[in-house]
Amino acid sequence: MSGRAPTAGELDAAGRRRVRIPPVLMYHSVSPSAQPDPHRVRVSPDRLDRHLRLLRRLGLRGVSLAELLAARERGAAAGLVALTFDDGYADFVEHALPVLARHQVTATLYVVAGLLGGRNDWDDGPRLDLLDAAGVRAVAAAGHEVGSHTLTHADLRGADPVTLAHEVGESRRVLQDVLQAEVPGFCYPWGRFDGAAAKAVRRAGYDHACVTGDHLPGDRFTLPRAYVAPGDGAPHLLAKLGRYRWRMRSVAPAPAR
Ligand SMILES: [Zn+2]
Numbered sequence: 001m002s003g004r005a006p007t008a009g010e011l012d013a014a015g016r017r018r019v020r021i022p023p024v025l026m027y028h029s030v031s032p033s034a035q036p037d038p039h040r041v042r043v044s045p046d047r048l049d050r051h052l053r054l055l056r057r058l059g060l061r062g063v064s065l066a067e068l069l070a071a072r073e074r075g076a077a078a079g080l081v082a083l084t085f086d087d088g089y090a091d092f093v094e095h096a097l098p099v100l101a102r103h104q105v106t107a108t109l110y111v112v113a114g115l116l117g118g119r120n121d122w123d124d125g126p127r128l129d130l131l132d133a134a135g136v137r138a139v140a141a142a143g144h145e146v147g148s149h150t151l152t153h154a155d156l157r158g159a160d161p162v163t164l165a166h167e168v169g170e171s172r173r174v175l176q177d178v179l180q181a182e183v184p185g186f187c188y189p190w191g192r193f194d195g196a197a198a199k200a201v202r203r204a205g206y207d208h209a210c211v212t213g214d215h216l217p218g219d220r221f222t223l224p225r226a227y228v229a230p231g232d233g234a235p236h237l238l239a240k241l242g243r244y245r246w247r248m249r250s251v252a253p254a255p256a257r
Helices: 045-057 065-073 091-102 133-141 161-179 195-203 234-246
Strands: 017-020 024-027 061-063 080-087 108-111 145-148 185-187 208-210 248-251
Touching: 024 234, 045 061, 045 091, 045 234, 061 065, 065 080, 065 145, 065 208, 080 091, 091 133, 108 133, 108 185, 133 145, 133 161, 145 161, 161 195
Parallel strands: 024 080, 061 080, 080 108, 108 145, 145 185, 185 208
Antiparallel strands: 017 248
16 A cells, blocks of 8 residues: 555655655653653653643644554645554553543554563563553543554564564454454564564554654654653653654655555
């Protein structure tokens, strides 16, 4: 699927399609907890609320990444910013959903499909509870996108083909079974990926995938995101969003699938 045909202004001198990189913010845990947060994955609900108020003042609306990409294909992505939350922490239902609902925005939650109802054993930091299947269904029922973050939060960079097929493909099957719906989005744990991992994601039937931070070449299966830190105030968020204004890159057209 290559989306709508590029207009002249979107083609560079070499005839490659110029794609505006969609602005995507990356959050993790949302909680008022004061426990140590050595991996800097926690944003308080108050801070998330302030971020969403700022977006509204800027004339921006938060949407899931799938919604942003669909809008981009219709040429209607102006004013949208994707909100993504990694790992599927249980606090999402209690602390993020009410804030998102208050601002009438949607988001994407990337869950570790093989650890539903478990804990974040992949980290050496504090153990945090993960949503179970009912929690994941509640998130989807509230209008948010649920995407895959592998089965076990595996590092896919350099992974062998069997591991790739299992972590990428089986996690999609598990989530589609839980949700009884298509799962179009994937997110590489730690943002680590390589060409084989991106190919495995495409092969497993996903529509798009996102990484962490900057990367090259950048396409639909390696979409960059801006990490939001626990202490980020308005200037930080403005700086992170501002970088997207000029981030036009020439990339090959999306492959037919
Ligand atoms: Zn993660």
